[in-house]
Amino acid sequence: MSIKTKLSAIIFGSVLLILSLNLTLNLYAVRNNLRNESLSNMKITAMQIAVSVEQSSYSSNYVQHKIAQNLRMTSILASLELDPDIKNVDNRQLQALAIKLGVSNISLLVKTDNDIVVAKSSDPTEIGLSTKGMGYWYVAFLELFAGQRVSVDQGQTMDNFWSGPFEYSTSNPEYIDKWGYYYDGTSNYIIDPYIRSTAVSDYVKIMGPDEIIQDSKAVNPGILEITGFNPKTFGSPSMLPDGSDPINVKLRNRPIHYGTYTYGNVAQDKTAIREAVNKGEPVTLDTEILGKRVLKSFIPIKQAGAEDYVISVVMDYSLISSVIKEQLFNNITTSVLLLIIFFLASYIMAGFVTRPIQDILAKVNDVAKGKFEPPLNVESRDELGQLAHRINAMTSHLLQHTNRLGQTLEENRAVKEHLESVINGTSDAIHTVDMDGRIISTNRAFDELYGWSAADALVKPPYLVPATVQEQEDNRLRQLKNGLSLPPVETVRLKRDGSIVEVSVSTSVIRDEEGQPQSFVHVSRDMTERNRIEELLRRSEKLTTVGQLAAGVAHEIRNPLTTLRGFLQLQQEKKVLVPLHIDLMLSELDRINLIVSEFLILAKPQAVHFQLRDLRHIVGDVISLLDSQAHLFGIEFATYFSDVPAMVHCEENQLKQVFINVIKNAIEAMPDGGTITLEEQQKNNSVVIVISDEGGGVPEDMLPKLGEPFFTNKESGTGLGLMVSQRIIQAHKGSLEIRSEYGRGAQVTIKLPEAGENNLPPGMYIERSE
Numbered sequence: 071m072s073i074k075t076k077l078s079a080i081i082f083g084s085v086l087l088i089l090s091l092n093l094t095l096n097l098y099a100v101r102n103n104l105r106n107e108s109l110s111n112m113k114i115t116a117m118q119i120a121v122s123v124e125q126s127s128y129s130s131n132y133v134q135h136k137i138a139q140n141l142r143m144t145s146i147l148a149s150l151e152l153d154p155d156i157k158n159v160d161n162r163q164l165q166a167l168a169i170k171l172g173v174s175n176i177s178l179l180v181k182t183d184n185d186i187v188v189a190k191s192s193d194p195t196e197i198g199l200s201t202k203g204m205g206y207w208y209v210a211f212l213e214l215f216a217g218q219r220v221s222v223d224q225g226q227t228m229d230n231f232w233s234g235p236f237e238y239s240t241s242n243p244e245y246i247d248k249w250g251y252y253y254d255g256t257s258n259y260i261i262d263p264y265i266r267s268t269a270v271s272d273y274v275k276i277m278g279p280d281e282i283i284q285d286s287k288a289v290n291p292g293i294l295e296i297t298g299f300n301p302k303t304f305g306s307p308s309m310l311p312d313g314s315d316p317i318n319v320k321l322r323n324r325p326i327h328y329g330t331y332t333y334g335n336v337a338q339d340k341t342a343i344r345e346a347v348n349k350g351e352p353v354t355l356d357t358e359i360l361g362k363r364v365l366k367s368f369i370p371i372k373q374a375g376a377e378d379y380v381i382s383v384v385m386d387y388s389l390i391s392s393v394i395k396e397q398l399f400n401n402i403t404t405s406v407l408l409l410i411i412f413f414l415a416s417y418i419m420a421g422f423v424t425r426p427i428q429d430i431l432a433k434v435n436d437v438a439k440g441k442f443e444p445p446l447n448v449e450s451r452d453e454l455g456q457l458a459h460r461i462n463a464m465t466s467h468l469l470q471h472t473n474r475l476g477q478t479l480e481e482n483r484a485v486k487e488h489l490e491s492v493i494n495g496t497s498d499a500i501h502t503v504d505m506d507g508r509i510i511s512t513n514r515a516f517d518e519l520y521g522w523s524a525a526d527a528l529v530k531p532p533y534l535v536p537a538t539v540q541e542q543e544d545n546r547l548r549q550l551k552n553g554l555s556l557p558p559v560e561t562v563r564l565k566r567d568g569s570i571v572e573v574s575v576s577t578s579v580i581r582d583e584e585g586q587p588q589s590f591v592h593v594s595r596d597m598t599e600r601n602r603i604e605e606l607l608r609r610s611e612k613l614t615t616v617g618q619l620a621a622g623v624a625h626e627i628r629n630p631l632t633t634l635r636g637f638l639q640l641q642q643e644k645k646v647l648v649p650l651h652i653d654l655m656l657s658e659l660d661r662i663n664l665i666v667s668e669f670l671i672l673a674k675p676q677a678v679h680f681q682l683r684d685l686r687h688i689v690g691d692v693i694s695l696l697d698s699q700a701h702l703f704g705i706e707f708a709t710y711f712s713d714v715p716a717m718v719h720c721e722e723n724q725l726k727q728v729f730i731n732v733i734k735n736a737i738e739a740m741p742d743g744g745t746i747t748l749e750e751q752q753k754n755n756s757v758v759i760v761i762s763d764e765g766g767g768v769p770e771d772m773l774p775k776l777g778e779p780f781f782t783n784k785e786s787g788t789g790l791g792l793m794v795s796q797r798i799i800q801a802h803k804g805s806l807e808i809r810s811e812y813g814r815g816a817q818v819t820i821k822l823p824e825a826g827e828n829n830l831p832p833g834m835y836i837e838r839s840e
Contacts (some may be wrong), residue, residue, distance in 0.1 A: 088413055089405045096401055108292070109354055109367055112383035115286050116369040119296060119381055131226075134248065137265065138226040138233035144171045144263045145231065154257040156180055156189055164194040171263065179211065179251070179260040186211045189259065199240060205322075213258055224322075230254045238320055249384040283329055294364065295384040296329035297334075301347050302377075305340035322377075333359045333366070333384045343380050346370045356387070363387040366528070437465055499573075499594040502580075507531070510589060519573075519596055520677025521566030534563050536570070549581045551587050560597060572597045628659035682825055685716040685725075685757050686750055692729040696737065704743025711750040716757040717825040720802055728795040728806075732761055732818050735792075739765030739816065752824065759820045768810040 087222040148167055152159050156178055161251050168176045177191035179201070186208065188199040201208050206222045210232045213220045219231040220232040233250045249264040283296045300318075304325040310316040313331035318324055338355065346353040352775070365385045372378050444461040499516035509522075510530060517523045522532045537542045539561050546556060558576040565571055574595045579587050637651045693707050701709065736746050744764035751758050799806045803823050810816035 077355050082143075086409060093401050093405060096783065103147075108385055108818060109200050109352070111290065111371055112365070112367040112385055113352055115290065115293065115296065116367070116371070116381040116383050119283060119286065121701055134233070135226050136237060137248050138228070138231075138250060141173070141233055141263050141265070142231045142252060144173055144619060145250055145252030145261045147171055148176060148261050148263060149252065149254065149257065152178075152257070152261070156257070156259045159190055159259075161190055161192060161194070164190060168263070173263045174247075174266040177264070179262055181211075181215050184694075186260075188214070189260075196635060209259065210234070211251065214251060215321070217255055218265075229735055235322075237322065243319055292385045293383060294362075295333050295382075296328055297329035297331050297382045297384075299339075299343055299380040299382060300325050300327055300377075301343050301380055304343060305336055309336070311336060318378045327379055329382075332362060333362075335359065336391075337840070339366075339368075339382070341384075341492065342366070342368045346380055359384075376522070400606075428566075434461070437468065448509075484744060497595075501594075502589050502591050502592065505587060506591050516594070519565075519571065519594060520563070530565065536562060536564055538562075547590065550577060550590070558595075563594065572601055574679060630662050634658055636684055680719045680721055681824070682717055683720055683722055683725075685718050685720075685759065685822065686711045688720075688725050689729055689748060689750070689759060692726055692733060696730065696733055700737055700746070703737055703741065705737055705740055708745050708747045712752065714752065716750055716752060717824045718802075719825055721821070725802070726796045728798050728820070729759075731795045732820075733790040736761060736763035736765065736816070736818075739763050739767075739768040755824050757822050757824055759818070759822075760817060762815060762817045764815045767812045767814055767816050768808070769812050 118561065119191065151167060152163070159682060164176045164178070166173065175191060175193040175196070177188045177193065177196050179186055180189040181310060183200045185200050187201065187795045191197050201211055206224055208226070210220045210222045213222075214230070214232060219229075220227045222232065225235050226233045231250065231252045236246050238246055245266045247264045249262060249265045252261045252263075253259075263530065268551050278516070286296065287293045297313075300323065303315060303318045303323050304313075305314065306318065306325065309315045309325050311334070313326040313334065321568045335357070338357065342353045342355055347370050347753075352369055352370070353368045355368075356362060357366065364387055367383050367385075369381050369383070370378060371381055430488065445465065482779075494514045496513070499513065499519040501509055501512040501516045520532065520534065522534075526532070528529060543558075549556060556577070560572070560574050562570050563573050563575075574597050576593045578591045580589045580591060582588050605634055634655050638657050641647060641651060689711075690709075693709070697707065733746065740746075740763055746764075747760075747762040749760040751756075751760075796806050799820060805821045807819045807821075808816065809819070
């Protein structure tokens with residue numbers, strides 16, 4: 071899809087969205103306006119009916135007042151003709167009196183202990199009727215008997231008289247009667263004349279709002295039903311679904327004051343009526359009744375001097391729906407026309423807008439293909455013009471960077487080929503493994519040394535590390551991951567055929583930009599040949615040393631043997647034992663014995679039992695042993711020992727032999743006397759003893775030869791003492807170092823490891839002394 075089509079589609083879609091929103095909002099507004107208008111009309115209709123009912127009530131009250139005056143006059147005339155005592159009055163007399171006075175019937179009410187009943191009447195059906203359950207009627211009767219002015223709001227009150235409102239007769243519910251009640255205190259009963267005729271019933275019906283209801287429905291066809299509800303009795307248990315009530319049948323307590331109740335839902339309407347009365351404002355229901363969607367509005371009506379009631383107006387919702395559908399059709403028609411116009415306009419406008427974009431797109435396609443020339447022709451200064459400028463600048467930089475990248479790529483290719491040739495050409499086996507131990511890459515030397523290639527390793531992971539060194543390898547890898555730098559380690563590895571090869575392995579960690587380990591690089595060197603050569607060298611050195619020792623022993627022993635031979639021959643010739651000669655021969659034999667003993671120590675060291683000893687005490691014992699000899703030469707000892715025990719694992723007699731040899735050499739180096747200094751210090755898990763003398767020192771050219779067998783700068787020395795001392799110190803995992811400056815004395819530094827299980831010499835054990 072082209073940019074032009076997309077842009078026009080975006081504009082079209084935007085307009086469509088705006089029109090859809092506008093259409094939705096219009097429909098919502100129209101629906102709300104129609105609904106509000108319908109509710110307003112329903113409220114106006116209800117108020118008109120309420121006003122009509124109120125006006126009819128005024129007219130009805132006027133007529134009732136006139137009838138009440140006539141009934142009072144009738145009551146006064148009846149009181150003049152009737153005996154004050156009800157016992158002296160009979161029903162026939164009342165029938166005759168009713169005809170005479172022009173009323174339908176006359177009844178007489180008397181007061182009992184807890185009720186007021188009809189005692190005598192021209193209408194037999196009235197006799198015995200109780201009034202206790204008649205509400206405010208009963209209150210009016212009590213007030214009349216009490217000689218009070220009736221305080222009931224309903225009906226008409228005059229002196230000694232009260233007339234009830236139009237109401238259905240209790241004895242004959244088919245008729246609406248008008249009653250009058252007179253009591254002046256001169257008799258023991260209430261005189262009750264009343265009018266019962268179809269004329270009264272017709273008058274009540276005429277004064278009702280039914281005519282207005284029909285007129286309202288005729289003017290507004292959408293109104294389906296108008297009903298006047300009595301909030302007190304509507305929905306009572308005795309009410310039937312059509313609104314009638316066999317118990318509440320009076321005008322004052324009927325559930326339906328006027329109108330019909332066809333579109334009804336008793337439970338729903340009862341709740342709405344109660345809510346309207348409590349809030350004092352209309353309540354509207356949008357519901358479906360008899361297959362129709364309707365609006366029901368319940369309007370509370372307040373009347374001065376009368377009980378409040380509720381008018382319900384039911385309107386057909388189809389009128390609102392038809393208006394909404396018509397409005398929707400008009401809006402959709404208008405929207406479609408606008409969409410067509412906008413689409414054509416947007417397509418034309420998109421052509422002008424997208425032309426520079428198409429040029430830019432073509433240029434970007436050329437750049438993607440590697441064609442950077444020619445630059446875009448920029449004619450505008452708007453955002454697209456600025457974009458074209460930036461694209462030209464970007465293209466220029468891309469051209470430069472592409473040229474540089476080409477050169478760098480060629481250089482990298484050459485370097486890569488060189489590195490690959492170097493790696494494949496090196497004799498060391500190199501392989502890379504990931505963090506899970508899988509081989510990633512190898513070189514040619516790895517394939518030749520172990521017999522595995524990278525392709526073989528992908529199919530079957532090789533087993534290179536023997537179980538005997540697996541723990542050592544795991545520890546090394548763990549230390550490397552933790553950031554330690556470890557030197558190469560000599561170990562063993564397995565070849566593909568299962569044979570063991572001695573190698574020196576150097577391992578490094580490859581980490582990502584965040585410092586997390588990603589892989590290991592192992593460089594292996596075959597040590598088999600080197601170890602073989604080293605073993606040959608060691609054997610050669612041993613043979614050389616043996617030869618030197620043999621030559622030295624032969625030379626050293628030959629001299630005293632020659633002396634012994636000469637003395638023995640001399641004594642054989644003279645056949646005389648000369649004591650001086652015997653002493654000389656014994657001295658030469660002791661010298662031979664000393665040479666042989668030291669040679670045996672060098673050639674065959676005996677088993678050594680190490681013990682835990684304080685090195686300060688060993689040196690102190692040696693000083694005490696040699697102190698007398700030192701005083702003969704005018705030599706003093708200066709000791710500087712620490713207060714901390716210097717515990718080492720050692721064979722005490724061997725170390726004493728070492729210190730005796732070194733200190734005796736120092737004493738013999740100072741024939742003119744002086745001071746021998748002994749210092750003890752502990753550092754780096756080692757105990758260090760430094761022995762310094764003030765003798766003539768050792769020439770620089772002789773220092774490297776010290777410790778060789780039979781090399782000495784003393785006339786009576788054998789050169790074996792220092793060699794034996796070095797062997798003893800090495801057996802204790804220590805070191806013996808000699809420093810000297812000719813003419814300024816010599817310094818011997820002996821360093822031994824501090825006591826600890828890990829510092830024991832190989833093959834040795836600790837003999838504990840309790």
